[in-house]
Amino acid sequence: xxxxxxxxxxxxxxxxxxxxxxxxxxxxxxxxxxxxxxxxxxxxxxxxxxxxxxxxxxxxxxxxxxxxxxxxxxxxxxxxxxxxxxxxxxxxxxxxxxxxxxxxxxxxxxxxxxxxxxxxxxxxxxxxxxxxxxxxxxxxxxxxxxxxxxxxxxxxxxxxxxxxxxxxxxxxxxxxxxxxxxxxxxxxxxxxxxxxxxxxxxxxxxxxxxxxxxxxxxxxxxxxxxxxxxxxxxxxxxxxxxxxxxxxxxxxxxxxxxxxxxxxxxxxxxxxxxxxxxxxxxxxxxxxxxxxxxxxxxxxxxxxxxxxxxxxxxxxxxxxxxxxxxxxxxxxxxxxxxxxxxxxxxxxxxxxxxxxxxxxxxxxxxxxxxxxxxxxxxxxxxxxxx
Amino acid sequence: xxxxxxxxxxxxxxxxxxxxxxxxxxxxxxxxxxxxxxxxxxxxxxxxxxxxxxxxxxxxxxxxxxxxxxxxxxxxxxxxxxxxxxxxxxxxxxxxxxxxxxxxxxxxxxxxxxxxxxxxxxxxxxxxxxxxxxxxxxxxxxxxxxxxxxxxxxxxxxxxxxxxxxxxxxxxxxxxxxxxxxxxxxxxxxxxxxxxxxxxxxxxxxxxxxxxxxxxxxxxxxxxxxxxxxxxxxxxxxxxxxxxxxxxxxxxxxxxxxxxxxxxxxxxxxxxxxxxxxxxxxxxxxxxxxxxxxxxxxxxxxxxxxxxxxxxxxxxxxxxxxxxxxxxxxxxxxxxxxxxxxxxxxxxxxxxxxxxxxxxxxxxxxxxxxxxxxxxxxxxxxxxxxxxxxxxxxxxxxxxxxxxxxxxxxxxxxxxxxxxxxxxxxxxxxxxxxxxxxxxxxxxxxxxxxxxxxxxxxxxxxxxxxxxxxxxxxxxxxxxxxxxxxxxxxxxxxxxxxxxxxxxxxxxxxxxxxxxxxxxxxxxxxxxxxxxxxxxxxxxxxxxxxxxxxxxxxxxxxxxxxxxxxxxxxxxxxxxxxxxxxxx
Numbered sequence: 021x022x023x024x025x026x027x028x029x030x031x032x033x034x035x036x037x038x039x040x041x042x043x044x045x046x047x048x049x050x051x052x053x054x055x056x057x058x059x060x061x062x063x064x065x066x067x068x069x070x071x072x073x074x075x076x077x078x079x080x081x082x083x084x085x086x087x088x089x090x091x092x093x094x095x096x097x098x099x100x101x102x103x104x105x106x107x108x109x110x111x112x113x114x115x116x117x118x119x120x121x122x123x124x125x126x127x128x129x130x131x132x133x134x135x136x137x138x139x140x141x142x143x144x145x146x147x148x149x150x151x152x153x154x155x156x157x158x159x160x161x162x163x164x165x166x167x168x169x170x171x172x173x174x175x176x177x178x179x180x181x182x183x184x185x186x187x188x189x190x191x192x193x194x195x196x197x198x199x200x201x202x203x204x205x206x207x208x209x210x211x212x213x214x215x216x217x218x219x220x221x222x223x224x225x226x227x228x229x230x231x232x233x234x235x236x237x238x239x240x241x242x243x244x245x246x247x248x249x250x251x252x253x254x255x256x257x258x259x260x261x262x263x264x265x266x267x268x269x270x271x272x273x274x275x276x277x278x279x280x281x282x283x284x285x286x287x288x289x290x291x292x293x294x295x296x297x298x299x300x301x302x303x304x305x306x307x308x309x310x311x312x313x314x315x316x317x318x319x320x321x322x323x324x325x326x327x328x329x330x331x332x333x334x335x336x337x338x339x340x341x342x343x344x345x346x347x348x349x350x351x352x353x354x355x356x357x358x359x360x361x362x363x364x365x366x367x368x369x370x371x372x373x374x375x376x377x378x379x380x381x382x383x384x385x386x387x388x389x390x391x392x393x394x395x396x397x398x399x400x401x402x403x404x405x406x
Numbered sequence: 407x408x409x410x411x412x413x414x415x416x417x418x419x420x421x422x423x424x425x426x427x428x429x430x431x432x433x434x435x436x437x438x439x440x441x442x443x444x445x446x447x448x449x450x451x452x453x454x455x456x457x458x459x460x461x462x463x464x465x466x467x468x469x470x471x472x473x474x475x476x477x478x479x480x481x482x483x484x485x486x487x488x489x490x491x492x493x494x495x496x497x498x499x500x501x502x503x504x505x506x507x508x509x510x511x512x513x514x515x516x517x518x519x520x521x522x523x524x525x526x527x528x529x530x531x532x533x534x535x536x537x538x539x540x541x542x543x544x545x546x547x548x549x550x551x552x553x554x555x556x557x558x559x560x561x562x563x564x565x566x567x568x569x570x571x572x573x574x575x576x577x578x579x580x581x582x583x584x585x586x587x588x589x590x591x592x593x594x595x596x597x598x599x600x601x602x603x604x605x606x607x608x609x610x611x612x613x614x615x616x617x618x619x620x621x622x623x624x625x626x627x628x629x630x631x632x633x634x635x636x637x638x639x640x641x642x643x644x645x646x647x648x649x650x651x652x653x654x655x656x657x658x659x660x661x662x663x664x665x666x667x668x669x670x671x672x673x674x675x676x677x678x679x680x681x682x683x684x685x686x687x688x689x690x691x692x693x694x695x696x697x698x699x700x701x702x703x704x705x706x707x708x709x710x711x712x713x714x715x716x717x718x719x720x721x722x723x724x725x726x727x728x729x730x731x732x733x734x735x736x737x738x739x740x741x742x743x744x745x746x747x748x749x750x751x752x753x754x755x756x757x758x759x760x761x762x763x764x765x766x767x768x769x770x771x772x773x774x775x776x777x778x779x780x781x782x783x784x785x786x787x788x789x790x791x792x793x794x795x796x797x798x799x800x801x802x803x804x805x806x807x808x809x810x811x812x813x814x815x816x817x818x819x820x821x822x823x824x825x826x827x828x829x830x831x832x833x834x835x836x837x838x839x840x841x842x843x844x845x846x847x848x849x850x851x852x853x854x855x856x857x858x859x860x861x862x863x864x865x866x867x868x869x870x871x872x873x874x875x876x877x878x879x880x881x882x883x884x885x886x887x888x889x890x891x892x893x894x895x896x897x898x899x900x901x902x903x904x905x906x907x908x909x910x911x912x913x914x915x916x917x918x919x920x921x922x923x924x925x926x927x928x929x930x931x932x933x934x935x936x937x938x939x940x941x942x943x944x945x946x947x948x949x950x951x952x953x954x955x956x957x958x959x960x961x962x963x964x965x966x967x968x969x970x971x972x973x974x975x976x977x978x979x980x981x982x983x984x985x986x987x988x989x990x
Contacts, residue, residue, distance in 0.1 A: 025449035036447060040440045105437065105444035111428045112438025152445055159413075161635060168449035192442045201438040204429045211429055219419055234415055240635025242410035242642065329413045335420040337445045339429065340438065 024152055024170040024189055028093040030077065035195035037074070037091060037098065040105050053077070055091070066104050106337070112201040113341040116187055116369035122349055123371040125364070131390030131401070136352040136359075140366055142345035147175040147206065150188045150340045151218045155226050156333040157233045161240040165233055169225055171218045172342070175206060178217045187369035188342060204341045215336060222334060234330055241328035245321050252313060259306050266299045344369045358395045378403055410638055451482065456504070458511035467537035468882050469504065470679065472672045473497050477504035479670055486609035487632050489588065489669040491617050496672050496679070497881070498613045499530065502584055503538040505611060510540060515581050517557045518542070519607075522586040524562035529873070530586065531560050553578065563590065567601040580607040588612035591631065592624035602631050616969075617669070622648050622655070625665075633668050682883055684875070688891040688908070690900055691770050697733075700762040701897055704729040704736065705942075707755050712943045714751075723939045728797060730899045731863040732772070732804075733763045735797035771862060771892050772807055778890050779813060779840055782858050788838025789813075790856040794845065794874050795863050801842050804862065814839025820846030845870060847877060854883040860890045864899055866935040868907065898942055905955040906938075909963060 026032065041048050044065055047058040055074040059067050074091045089097035122138040150172045157165040172184040191199055204211070273295065276288040312320075349366035352359070365373040376385045379397025383389055392404040456478065459469070473496070480488035480501070490498050509515040520542065522530050527544050534540040543550050545561040553559060553566070553574040563585070566575045583605060585591065591599045612632055618624045626643050629636055637643045649656050693701065708722045721743070728736040740756050740763075775793065783789035795801050798819055808815050816834045818827065818841060834841045835855050845865065847853075859878050865871055879887040893899040937958060945951035 024446050025451070026443070026446040028447050028450045032447070036440070036443055040437070040444070043437050043440055102444045102448050105440045106448060107441070108444075109428065109438040109441045110425050110445075111431075112441070114439070152442065154449065166449065168446060192439060192446070199439055201436055203431070206429075208426060208429060211426065215422055223417065230415070230417075234412060236636070238410055238412045239638035239642075241413050243630070243635040243637075243639050246639040246641075325411070325413045330415040332415065332417040333420055334417065336422045336425050338438075338442050339422075339425055340442065 024168045026193065030092060032195070033091060033093050033098055034076065036105075037101060039195060040101060044108075066100065109201075110337065111204050111339045111341075113204050113343065114191070114199055114201045115343040116184075116191065117345075122366075124351065125372045125376075125385075126387035127376070127385035127390050128351070128353070130387050131392055133353050133355050133391050133394055136354050138349055138351045140345075140347060140349045140368070142347040142368070144346055146344055146346045146367065148172050148181055148184055148342045148344065149175060149206070149211065149214045149218065150185060150342050151215065151222075151336050152338045153218075153222045154333075154335045154337055155222065156331075156335070157230060158331040158333070159233065159237040159329065160327050161237055165229065167226060167229065168337075169222050171221045171225065173214050173217050173221065175210065175214060175341075178214065180221050181370055183370040184342065184344065184367075188340065201340075204339070206341050211339065215339070218336070219334060230330070230332055237328045237330055241325050244324050244328070245317070248320055248324065249313070249317060252309060252317065256306065256309050256313065259302060259309070263299065263302050263306060266295055266302065270295050270299060342369070346373070353391075353394050355394055360394045362398070410642060456508055458507045459504070461511070462507070462538065467500065467503070469500065470497065470677065470881065472677045473500050473504065476501045476670045476672060477508070480611060481505050481508060484668060484670075486582075487611075487668065489612045489614070489617065489629065489632055491614055491669050491671040493615055493671070493673050496674065496677060498615075499533055499586075500537070502611055502613065503534055503540070506534065506540055506582070506584075507538045509582060509609070514609075515558075517578065517580050518559070518582040518584070519553075519566075519575070519580045519605075520560040520584040520586070521563040521566055521602075522560065523590065524564060526586060527560050527562050534560075563598055563601070567597050572601065575601070576604050576606075578606070580605065581609065583607040583610045585610070585612045588614040588628050589616050589618075589624065592627050594627050599627065599631070629665070629668055636664060636668060679881055681881075682879070683886040684879055685886060685888050686891065687888065688893065688903060689774065690893045690895050690903075691774055693770050693894045693897070694766070694768055696762070696766050697770060697894065698896075700733065700736075700759070700766065701729050701894070703755075703759050703762055705898075707752065707759065709943045710755075711752055719936075719939070722943075723935070726898060726939070726942065727863070727866070728800075730894055730897050731795060731797050732769055732800040733766045734803045735799040737763045738799045769803075770894065772804060774892060775804065775860065775862060776808075776811065778858075778860055779808065783813075786858055789840070790834070790838050791840045791858045791860060792853065792856055792878065793840060793842045793860045793862050794847075795842065796845060796865060797863070798844060800862065801844055804842050808840055808842070816841045818843040818847055820844060845874070847874075853877045854880060857883065857885045857887045858890075859887070860892065862892055864891060864893065864902060864907075866902060866938045868934065871907065898938070901942075901951070901955050902938060905952070905959050906962060909959040 038048050038050070041057055045060055045063045046065075046067075049056040049058075053076050055076070057067075057072045057074060059065065059069045059072065061069045063069075068086075071087065073088045074097070075088065076091050089095065091098060122140055124135055124138060128135060150170055153169050153171065155165075155167045155169055157167070170185045170189055172181040172188060173179070174181055206214075270292055273288045273292040277285050277292065280288060312318075345368045347366060348363050349372070350361050350363050352361045354360075362376075364376070367373055376398060377383060378385060378389070378400035380399050380403040383400055383402060385391055385398065385400055389400045389402065391398055392401050393399040456474070459474075462469070472492075476490060476492065480486070480490060490501055492498050492501070506515065506518065509518075520530060527546060531542050531544045534542055540558070542558045542560045543556045545559070545565045550556070550559075553561070553571050554577075561571075565571060583602075585602060591602050593599060610632055612628060614628070617628055623640070623644075626637055626640060638646075647655055647657055647661050655661065704725055708726050711718060712722050721739070724739060725736060728739055737760065740760055744753060744756050744760075779789070779791050779793075782791045793804060795804065798821075801817060801819060805815050805817055814837050816830050816837075816839065818830050822830065830841070831853065841856070856878055859875060861871065861874065865874075875887070875889055879889075891903060893903050941954040941958065942951065945954055
């Protein structure tokens with residue numbers, strides 16, 4: 021599961037603003053606290069053409085007008101810039117070069133064997149797509165979440181490439197060097213099919229989080245139902261008390277009716293009539309409440325549970341065609357008294373693609389079961405312990 | 407977790423039409439990278455940095471790493487609803503101060519209500535003002551009009567729940583609610599619980615060192631106020647986390663996982679705070695025969711007057727305290743009663759007390775104080791000593807006496823303005839000598855540059871004593887601290903010191919530890935000071951008095967043991983989950 025969001029600090033705000041404005045053709049002159057931005061007439065942007073002053077940070081500009089803007093994470097100008105940039109080129113293509121910075125597998129890195137050199141020989145180009153998905157998990161309670169996830173899928177095999185996702189996220193956070201991008205080459209039909217696979221993968225990736233929110237929301241709903249039940253029980257109790265009081269008053273009046281003189285009898289009869297009506301009404305309400313209670317307040321329960329129900333919305337926001345190389349890497353390994361070169365399947369941005377087994381016991385080499393000895397083939401920790 | 411039904415869930419895949427449209431757009435201006443970055447930034451947390459920290463005055467408040475972490479998590483990772491449950495003495499108030507400062511900076515604090523136990527309200531006010539520059543009105547201030555009239559309020563929880571204010575407190579939509587000593591609301595059948603439950607607020611920070619007072623249900627109650635539904639229903643919570651014999655926890659890891667979403671608890675051993683040692687030197691002196699005579703006369707008067715009219719309690723208590731502080735303090739109060747308030751019922755008795763005061767030529771405590779400051783002048787950097795007294799008259803007399811002996815002196819009392827107070831502390835630091843202060847020296851003042859403190863007289867409220875000590879013995883003090891207590895033999899002060907304070911090891915307790923001892927004791931309603939006074943005036947004989955004080959000491963000790971046990975239990979639940987055998 022790869023969280024693709026970026027923390028928005030002041031320095032990131034400044035780097036992004038500068039990069040974006042320059043990439044669309046604006047000139048940015050930086051000084052300590054104020055930047056002057058010149059926007060040419062002929063470029064496609066919501067920012068009006070001409071000169072603008074950007075004031076860094078949150079100090080209130082003393083001469084704020086529509087040409088003087090504040091630049092900080094929550095400033096209206098920066099938010100506008102993000103919206104515009106996000107929608108500007110949601111799709112594109114970039115390449116991940118493999119010659120420099122070869123990723124050495126963890127089963128070597130974590131062990132005692134040294135790497136003297138590594139050389140990558142690309143044999144063929146491969147293509148993948150990387151999609152950024154917004155996953156909105158909506159519910160009434162505070163457990164609502166919005167996540168951004170990246171998923172990489174190989175264009176030919178449609179397999180998931182988690183390592184490429186990582187490389188993609190790292191590459192696109194390099195603020196200083198601008199990675200060249202171009203238009204997407206894949207056909208729309210291919211993309212549609214790959215997008216389908218990516219959608220399935222993203223649901224798999226966030227399923228754990230969805231389950232968690234699902235349970236939290238269910239518990240919150242349950243607590244609310246319980247609270248409602250208690251309230252109603254309390255109300256029933258109050259009404260029962262009231263009903264008992266009324267009933268006892270009616271009994272007293274019965275007494276008066278049986279024993280009193282004419283006037284008091286008439287008065288008592290009148291009162292009894294009123295009280296009886298009230299009593300019956302109360303009993304009806306009570307019966308209704310008791311019935312609801314005995315049935316477990318089905319309507320109210322449904323209403324509460326409906327309100328707490330989860331709506332998960334998955335929206336693809338950007339799509340990047342990523343070109344990467346596949347080939348082989350020769351890794352030169354040395355320890356104190358031996359030297360060996362091994363050749364492994366490798367992809368730029370995805371690392372070593374082969375699974376290597378210990379030549380003694382046949383167990384797979386992993387970050388925990390590292391390479392320990394190279395003198396007689398490749399031997400793992402388990403085989404070199406004794 | 408069983409016991410409840412899952413709500414419905416619907417997963418919708420939103421259309422990718424717009425995205426696919428953009429794919430056909432072959433004209434690209436090379437801004438795809440920026441689109442990716444913009445989308446990722448939009449999903450990111452809007453700057454989760456403490457932007458207000460740089461505004462804090464480093465001389466007023468030293469922030470520790472665990473405090474900054476706690477404030478950060480409460481604000482940014484717990485969506486502004488958190489239970490701050492550090493062990494005692496680690497600065498939970500500082501954490502809240504930081505949070506409030508940050509919210510103020512971000513303008514998300516239009517109305518803030520801080521509810522505290524009554525005895526801590528003024529201390530909160532002073533700390534927030536002095537350390538964070540945040541101005542709050544306290545319900546004990548003369549200027550306090552109502553819960554409607556101000557936006558930043560510190561109030562005792564009992565005032566807020568009183569019939570007079572309750573409705574106003576509940577009608578208002580508060581931006582921020584802070585609840586100190588949150589374990590006070592552990593019981594869902596109380597008015598306090600009810601008040602918090604009904605309050606409307608956007609953000610809430612609850613503080614307690616002991617989230618569990620008696621049983622795990624306490625925790626359920628407190629957490630459910632903060633995050634309704636986090637633990638589901640009470641029954642399910644019980645079934646799921648407490649085994650049937652109610653003594654062991656089950657599913658501990660899940661309990662901890664869920665608590666982590668709402669609770670922050672730092673332990674002393676996890677922080678890098680190094681508390682220096684504290685040495686207590688209690689010195690009791692024989693009063694002169696004239697002083698003893700005066701003490702006896704005042705005690706007899708107080709006892710007699712109180713038996714006739716209990717309405718005079720406060721002033722009688724004052725006299726009883728003043729007689730052991732200094733004759734001059736006593737004189738002032740008696741003269742006021744006789745001449746300003748035309749007290750006639752006991753005029754003769756009071757006049758004779760005045761005569762006894764006039765006869766006194768040597769004030770024992772003041773003479774002995776010279777020994778201590780002399781010793782300090784020879785041994786301590788710049789001879790810095792802080793002398794505390796409860797009374798302005800005593801303070802003035804000491805200042806005069808010390809000055810006449812050639813000491814550099816500084817006076818600090820409640821009559822100074824804030825800036826004057828700053829200046830006094832600064833002068834004391836630079837010039838050294840002796841600072842004679844009343845208890846107006848509030849918690850927020852930073853006096854770690856001094857490590858010798860003299861209690862010329864002793865408040866009957868142990869919190870006051872600890873607050874005095876806390877002004878020098880606190881985080882940041884690099885040297886061992888020496889505390890001298892001065893008391894006259896066979897007086898109430900000796901009883902309080904010997905029988906009560908030493909019994910509960912008062913001088914080695916922190917404010918937090920004390921507050922948990924005292925708050926349990928005071929839950930019954932009477933204050934510590936009242937207890938002392940009542941016992942003093944009710945005793946028929948010396949033996950009676952001794953027994954009475956011993957009984958009070960036993961109560962205190964019990965509370966202390968309870969508080970200790972509780973602390974142990976809490977750490978068991980929250981950190982090690984080593985509360986007996988696991989049923990998992």
